[in-house]
Amino acid sequence: MAKQEYLMGLLSKPITSLDDLFVHTLQDIYYAEQQITKALPKMIDKASDPQLKQGFQSHLAETKNQIKRLEQVFQMHGAEMKAVKCPAIDGILDEAQEILGDAKDAEVIDAAALASAQAVEHYEIARYGTLIAWARQLGRNDCAGVLEQSLEEEKAADRKLTEIAEARVNRVAV
Amino acid sequence: MAKQEYLMGLLSKPITSLDDLFVHTLQDIYYAEQQITKALPKMIDKASDPQLKQGFQSHLAETKNQIKRLEQVFQMHGAEMKAVKCPAIDGILDEAQEILGDAKDAEVIDAAALASAQAVEHYEIARYGTLIAWARQLGRNDCAGVLEQSLEEEKAADRKLTEIAEARVNRVAV
Numbered sequence: 001m002a003k004q005e006y007l008m009g010l011l012s013k014p015i016t017s018l019d020d021l022f023v024h025t026l027q028d029i030y031y032a033e034q035q036i037t038k039a040l041p042k043m044i045d046k047a048s049d050p051q052l053k054q055g056f057q058s059h060l061a062e063t064k065n066q067i068k069r070l071e072q073v074f075q076m077h078g079a080e081m082k083a084v085k086c087p088a089i090d091g092i093l094d095e096a097q098e099i100l101g102d103a104k105d106a107e108v109i110d111a112a113a114l115a116s117a118q119a120v121e122h123y124e125i126a127r128y129g130t131l132i133a134w135a136r137q138l139g140r141n142d143c144a145g146v147l148e149q150s151l152e153e154e155k156a157a158d159r160k161l162t163e164i165a166e167a168r169v170n171r172v173a174v
Numbered sequence: 175m176a177k178q179e180y181l182m183g184l185l186s187k188p189i190t191s192l193d194d195l196f197v198h199t200l201q202d203i204y205y206a207e208q209q210i211t212k213a214l215p216k217m218i219d220k221a222s223d224p225q226l227k228q229g230f231q232s233h234l235a236e237t238k239n240q241i242k243r244l245e246q247v248f249q250m251h252g253a254e255m256k257a258v259k260c261p262a263i264d265g266i267l268d269e270a271q272e273i274l275g276d277a278k279d280a281e282v283i284d285a286a287a288l289a290s291a292q293a294v295e296h297y298e299i300a301r302y303g304t305l306i307a308w309a310r311q312l313g314r315n316d317c318a319g320v321l322e323q324s325l326e327e328e329k330a331a332d333r334k335l336t337e338i339a340e341a342r343v344n345r346v347a348v
Binding site for chain 2: 018114
């Protein structure tokens with residue numbers, strides 16, 4: 001990301017209320033989901049395990065839909081629809097690239113891609129969980145309802161990745 | 175973190191096998207846990223909610239114990255006990271500081287600290303889950319057993335934080 005964008009995006013508004021926190025975190029996850037849609041095609045490309053490849057493909061479609069849901073929540077809440085730089089997802093994705101970058105062996109690449117995807121899922125699970133709690137605290141059960149759909153998808157995606165990881169362990173152990 | 179340490183730490187060894195991935199990720203979470211022990215005292219200091227303060231305090235003690243467990247796993251596996259820079263945890267903690275830095279209101283600070291702590295927990299849950307799967311794949315059930323104790327603690331810490339978050343929602347809703 002260009003330095004200018006960074007300066008433009010990051011905490012352009014001071015956080016003084018729970019509403020500010022809610023909107024900032026919406027803008028943070030809006031950025032994160034966009035970065036994930038850029039990262040996933042590279043992971044689809046690198047993965048060899050057909051189940052893993054397919055899992056990434058369906059999660060890419062889900063992520064695009066989650067972006068639409070965030071846009072819906074911005075509109076419902078009358079908040080500025082913009083992405084603010086999220087150092088957490090950048091760090092998680094940088095780490096994924098470092099690990100994937102060096103590996104040559106298909107098994108190692110799949111293991112690294114799977115681990116990186118689970119770190120991404122858990123980041124999203126944490127953030128959507130927080131956003132839902134704050135939406136309820138702010139009396140925005142309507143926003144909470146929309147965000148819950150994304151949280152359930154993220155949890156299901158993580159469970160699917162865990163199943164793939166466990167199948168890999170058992171395959172080696174047999 | 176100083177630039178020199180960064181250059182020294184980050185991927186000092188190319189990752190070519192599952193064993194390399196396992197050791198790299200151990201070194202990554204070893205760094206992450208150390209950063210968390212530095213961040214938690216600031217969060218204890220800033221938090222007002224007694225339950226949250228106490229939750230951070232007991233998690234600080236747990237984190238120190240988790241560092242000891244990682245040292246045990248390094249020894250069991252004959253791997254180099256060192257911390258490698260983990261951009262993911264740095265990003266998560268940077269984000270926490272940004273949000274906490276601006277806030278003045280105790281309720282907002284507590285909400286931000288709680289959210290940041292849950293993002294940290296979820297990162298750790300993802301990484302310990304991955305390490306356990308890889309330990310089993312490598313035939314190191316002994317290492318997996320030690321790491322499982324930390325995973326269970328992280329999951330319990332996250333559940334505790336969720337309970338505190340839900341109590342806050344209900345308090346406002348009543």
